[in-house]
Structures are given as structure tokens and as C-alpha cells.
Amino acid sequence: MNILDEFDTIAAPATPMGAGGVGIIRISGDKAFEIIEKIFSNPNFEPKKFNLGWIKDGDNKIDEVVVLPFFAPNSYTGENVIEIQCHGGVNVVKNILNLVLKNGARMAEKGEFTKRAFLNKRMDLSQAESVADIIHAKTRDFAKASMKNLAGVLKEKINTIRNEIFEVLSKITAGIDFPEDVKEPEYEYLTERFESIISQIDTVLAGAKTSNIFREGASVAIIGKPNVGKSSLFNALLSLDRAIVTDIAGTTRDVLRETLDLGIPVTLVDTAGIREDGDVSTVEKIGIEYSKQSLEEADLVLFVYDASKGLDNEDKEVLKLLEDKNHIIIANKSDLAEPEAGVKISALKGDGISELKDLLTRKVCEIEPENLEFVTNTRQQECLKKARNAMEQALLAAKINELQDLISIDVKSALLALDELTGELVTDNILDNIFENFCIGK
Ligand SMILES: Nc1nc2c(ncn2[C@@H]2O[C@H](COP(=O)(O)OP(=O)(O)OP(=O)(O)O)[C@@H](O)[C@H]2O)c(=O)[nH]1
Numbered sequence: 001m002n003i004l005d006e007f008d009t010i011a012a013p014a015t016p017m018g019a020g021g022v023g024i025i026r027i028s029g030d031k032a033f034e035i036i037e038k039i040f041s042n043p044n045f046e047p048k049k050f051n052l053g054w055i056k057d058g059d060n061k062i063d064e065v066v067v068l069p070f071f072a073p074n075s076y077t078g079e080n081v082i083e084i085q086c087h088g089g090v091n092v093v094k095n096i097l098n099l100v101l102k103n104g105a106r107m108a109e110k111g112e113f114t115k116r117a118f119l120n121k122r123m124d125l126s127q128a129e130s131v132a133d134i135i136h137a138k139t140r141d142f143a144k145a146s147m148k149n150l151a152g153v154l155k156e157k158i159n160t161i162r163n164e165i166f167e168v169l170s171k172i173t174a175g176i177d178f179p180e181d182v183k184e185p186e187y188e189y190l191t192e193r194f195e196s197i198i199s200q201i202d203t204v205l206a207g208a209k210t211s212n213i214f215r216e217g218a219s220v221a222i223i224g225k226p227n228v229g230k231s232s233l234f235n236a237l238l239s240l241d242r243a244i245v246t247d248i249a250g251t252t253r254d255v256l257r258e259t260l261d262l263g264i265p266v267t268l269v270d271t272a273g274i275r276e277d278g279d280v281s282t283v284e285k286i287g288i289e290y291s292k293q294s295l296e297e298a299d300l301v302l303f304v305y306d307a308s309k310g311l312d313n314e315d316k317e318v319l320k321l322l323e324d325k326n327h328i329i330i331a332n333k334s335d336l337a338e339p340e341a342g343v344k345i346s347a348l349k350g351d352g353i354s355e356l357k358d359l360l361t362r363k364v365c366e367i368e369p370e371n372l373e374f375v376t377n378t379r380q381q382e383c384l385k386k387a388r389n390a391m392e393q394a395l396l397a398a399k400i401n402e403l404q405d406l407i408s409i410d411v412k413s414a415l416l417a418l419d420e421l422t423g424e425l426v427t428d429n430i431l432d433n434i435f436e437n438f439c440i441g442k
């Protein structure tokens with residue numbers, strides 16, 4: 001994709017290809033109306049109305065449809081847009097799409113509709129990115145938080161910060177350019193403004209870790225000696241008979257992974273029981289290696305021991321492996337005996353599982369999801385960090401009464417970093433990267 005591509009007319013299915021109630025084909029660009037006039041049986045169609053009629057290839061009727069026309073700039077992309085709602089079968093959608101392409105549209109690339117919305121200034125980059133987040137959100141909470149970005153919450157905050165930087169920069173520049181007429185701002189004033197700007201950037205960055213966990217999810221590994229009930233716990237947390245459970249030590253060999261929705265997506269990992277004694281088979285040994293690897297990769301470890309046997313030396317050996325890891329000690333089989341330590345559960349009876357889930361949620365994500373004020377992605381976080389560093393430099397300089405000429409250089413680069421975030425200043429590369437993550441038709 002090239003930012004300078006002429007805005008030709010694009011088309012794509014806006015609904016997933018499959019059997020469904022309706023299928024939607026979207027056309028955007030100058031020729032959208034010209035194309036629909038050629039293939040739609042109802043010549044008197046009106047914008048922003050449901051127009052019933054037939055899609056026709058010459059005399060050949062393809063499907064009875066509803067056509068929704070939008071005139072530029074009042075559409076999703078800011079261009080002329082036609083939405084065709086047809087019956088939701090793969091072949092119907094394909095036939096209509098082919099006809100649209102035959103009559104002058106080109107197949108849209110991934111995210112091209114949203115890219116046009118951005119290029120036509122219907123939304124800024126943070127809003128465009130939130131569209132992809134909403135589509136890919138693995139949990140409801142993240143979809144909700146991304147929706148706030150689409151509504152412009154992040155955009156507004158960034159604009160406020162940007163305007164403040166711009167205002168200080170104007171004052172500094174005026175002082176430099178017109179030294180006779182304008183007094184340069186006091187250093188005390190600069191220090192105060194810079195500190196305030198930095199703390200506002202920090203507010204947005206505060207949600208970064210949570211945002212990333214929301215986006216990518218957290219990995220939680222269940223680790224322990226053989227036969228303590230790891231797979232039973234895995235199944236209980238998932239409410240699913242996913243892993244094989246037997247009373248034979250060494251049942252689990254392969255690593256099992258499943259997604260658990262705790263408001264944040266969690267990849268739950270069941271592993272082979274770790275033991276170091278001599279008569280471990282080759283297969284089990286490999287399994288144990290995998291367990292140790294999963295342990296390394298995990299964001300959080302659930303260490304399980306058998307409450308009816310107590311914490312023995314073998315348990316303690318395993319515990320040593322996860323000393324430096326964020327972990328929760330779990331006393332399973334507490335239906336058989338009162339545990340000496342740890343979170344009391346019975347995977348078999350289901351006791352303590354919902355409390356454990358609550359604890360897990362709190363541990364994985366220190367802040368409650370509702371308190372996540374600003375969702376950011378890594379690209380945006382990089383821009384914010386760049387802006388913060390530049391402001392930090394400016395602050396240091398202001399504190400030692402550095403020449404304001406020099407201070408203005410840092411303030412300018414902070415401004416540029418924020419412009420990069422919102423897309424005021426954007427390169428083809430960045431755009432391609434962002435819209436790669438979309439689906440066709442968005
Ligand atoms: N009484 C009781 N038995 C349990 C409980 N949880 C698991 N068990 C039993 O303990 C045995 C081992 O359970 P698994 O879940 O296979 O144990 P594991 O830790 O996955 O074992 P490996 O895969 O061999 O490492 C099975 O017979 C389970 O039914 C529990 O809470 N109470």
C-alpha cells in the first residue's frame with residue numbers, strides 16, 4: 001500500500017464469508033455510485049435510505065438486496081460509499097463482489113477502508129488502531145476499553161497534552177524571535193509547565209502494562225510434583241474435561257494450553273509433574289524439560305502441592321525453581337486434610353476454584369480492568385516515551401537556566417513524537433504496519 005495511491009474505488013465483503021442471515025459488500029470511492037447504477041435494478045435510490053431492488057448482471061438477476069448509499073464526506077471512509085446487503089451465502093456474496101469488481105472497483109486490501117477514513121481525516125490514528133483492537137479483542141473488557149479509544153478518549157488526552165506543549169513552545173519561540181518586543185518566559189514558569197506535561201504523559205503511560213496484558217494476554221503455568229492434581233485444577237479452572245486425569249504419577253507428558261477468559265485473556269498451561277528421581281522414562285524426562293520451559297515463560301505460576309501429604313522435600317525442590325517468579329502456592333486435595341500453607345482448594349470437589357479465579361485476576365493485572373483509563377499499544381507507548389524523554393531533557397535544561405534556544409529543540413521533538421502518535425506525522429511504513437492487522441473489509 002502506498003500513501004500516495006490515488007483513491008481509486010475499492011470493494012470487499014464487510015461480513016465474514018460463510019452462511020449467515022445477511023452478507024454485506026462495501027464499496028468506497030468516486031465510482032461507487034456509477035458502479036451501483038450499472039448493476040442495481042432500482043434507478044431511484046436515495047442516500048441514507050434503505051433501497052430495495054435486485055442486483056443484476058445484464059438481464060440475469062443475482063439477488064434481491066438492500067442498498068445503502070452514503071455521500072462523501074458523510075460516510076465511514078469519508079468517500080462515496082455503497083453498502084449492499086444481500087442474502088448471507090458465500091456464493092451470493094462472491095457473485096455480487098465479482099460483479100462490482102468487473103464494473104470498475106478493485107478488491108480492498110486489509111484495513112483499507114479504515115486507512116481511508118484516517119487519510120480523509122474521519123478519525124485520527126489512535127482511533128483507527130482501536131478499530132483493529134475492537135475486532136481482535138479477546139475479551140469483552142478489552143473491547144469496551146478499545147471502544148473508548150474509538151470514541152476519541154485517547155485522542156482528546158493527547159491533544160490536550162500536545163496543545164500545552166505547543167503553547168509553551170510558542171512562548172519560547174516568540175521570546176527568541178522578537179527579543180525586543182516579547183520577554184522570554186521565566187524559567188520557573190517553564191519548569192512548572194514541563195513538570196505538569198510529564199505527569200500527564202505518565203498518566204497515559206500508567207495503563208501501558210495492563211494494556212499490553214489485555215492485548216496479548218498473560219501466561220499462567222500450573223507447576224508441581226506428579227500426581228498433586230495439576231491437570232484436575234486445569235480442568236476445574238476451564239470448567240472442561242480437557243486434560244487426562246489418572247491416579248498414576250506422570251500422566252501428563254505434553255504441555256497443554258487453553259485460553260481462559262478472566263476479563264483479561266489468560267493462557268492457562270498444564271505441565272508434566274516435575275521430579276528428579278532415577279526411574280523416570282525418557283518420555284517423562286522430555287515432559288519435565290517442557291515444564292521447566294513453561295515455567296520460564298509464564299507471567300504467573302500456580303504451584304500446586306497435595307495437602308493430604310503436606311509440603312515434602314520434593315515439593316520444596318520444585319518451589320526453589322520458581323523462587324524468582326510471581327507465584328501462588330496452592331494446597332490441593334484439601335478435602336482430604338487441612339493444609340499447612342497456601343490457598344486451600346479441592347480441584348476434585350470444585351471447592352475454592354472461584355476464589356482462586358478472583359485471586360488470579362488480581363494477580364495477573366494489578367489494576368482492575370474498569371480502572372484502565374487509557375488503552376495504548378506498543379507503537380503509541382514508544383511515541384509517548386519519546387515525548388516524555390524529550391520533556392525530561394527540557395526540564396533538566398530549564399532547571400539550570402539553559403539557553404531557551406536549546407530548550408526549544410527538546411520541546412519541539414516532544415511535539416513531533418506526539419504528532420507521530422496521532423498520525424499528524426506519519427510514514428508509509430507505519431501505516432502499512434498498522435493496517436496489516438486488519439481484516440479485509442474493515
Ligand atoms: N481427593 C482429591 N483427589 C484429587 C484432587 N485433585 C486431584 N485428585 C486426584 O489426584 C490424582 C492425580 O490427579 P491429576 O490431576 O492427574 O494430577 P497431576 O498433577 O496432573 O499429575 P501428573 O500429570 O501425573 O503430574 C487423580 O486420581 C485425581 O482424581 C482433589 O482435590 N481431591
Ligand SMILES: [Mg+2]
Nearest residue numbers: 230231251252
Ligand atoms: Mg497431569
